[in-house]
Amino acid sequence: MNLKTHNFCRTGLFIITGLLLTSLISVTQAGVEVRNFDNPKQERRYHQLVDELRCLVCQNQNLADSNSQLALDLRDKIYEMVKTNQTDQQVIDYMVNRYGEFVLYNPPLDPVTASLWLGPIILLIAGIIMLLFNIKNREKSKPVELSDADHERSKKLLNDEDEKE
């Protein structure tokens, strides 16, 4: 590797490191909020809940990462519910009753989401079946039998190649 490509690689590495670091910033930013919990378990539950609930204003962020006013309000609400020892299910029900199942990053298995959950499994099974089918077909097909004339011909062709060289 010459010096130029080496430098190029280094710049690339710097850029990648920089990008990775900025992704860390957004995580720590959300963590700046100071919240006091009665015990570590409450804190863990709070963080787990805001992580797995979607923010509706900026739909591809969870409540933990979003800086929108609504996400802030909902974090306050979830904090309050966790502090008063309401169960995870109560918090999730609270959110689903208002915003629908869309807020769940982890949607439940029901008729609407069945294809979402079962689709990959069905595709995997279909793939395996097709693979087995193909393998079996290949076993069945026997190697091509060559007649004496064919042998002669191939020999002649190969000899021709030799003569050219």
Added chain:
Amino acid sequence: MLRYLIPLGIFIILVVFLAIGLQNDPRYVPSPLIDKPAPDFSLPRLYAPTVSFGPKLLKGKVWILNTWTSDCVGCRKEHPYLLNLAKDEQINLIGLNYRDDDRLAKALLKKHGNPYRVVVTDNDGSVGIDYGVYAVPETFIIDKKGIIRFKYIGPLFPDEINNTVLPLIKKLNAETS
């Protein structure tokens, strides 16, 4: 032949699914509140902060709850159509001023006109959360029994008002309470 038809078939199915997906509006999230009782609240009135107002006072009437703020572009767009809609005496249009400054809200209504029978102020946004509001303007239609029958997200334009809102209100007014 089948060897080529299967991938082609899968490809066509995929295209159809993607085409349907592209037609969907990702901002539209079906509200779980449809056909459920409108969440109760008791909020101060914008023009009479010492007097509270709530859905109970509207029992037996068909009413519209319109959430708005003074700094929302979509609300400004629908404002003239709401003014027009409110000319109808049958329409009980209630404004929910969501997470706003009372002064700014009053200034806007003074400048552009007030379509609302009553405006209530939801300064901390808690009633907005109960109604699942996430993108003002949002509009709810509540029937005589206090059940939410319709929700619309985004500015209400004449098309929607004439084709959906007015026929629904007419239908709901005909129902017995």
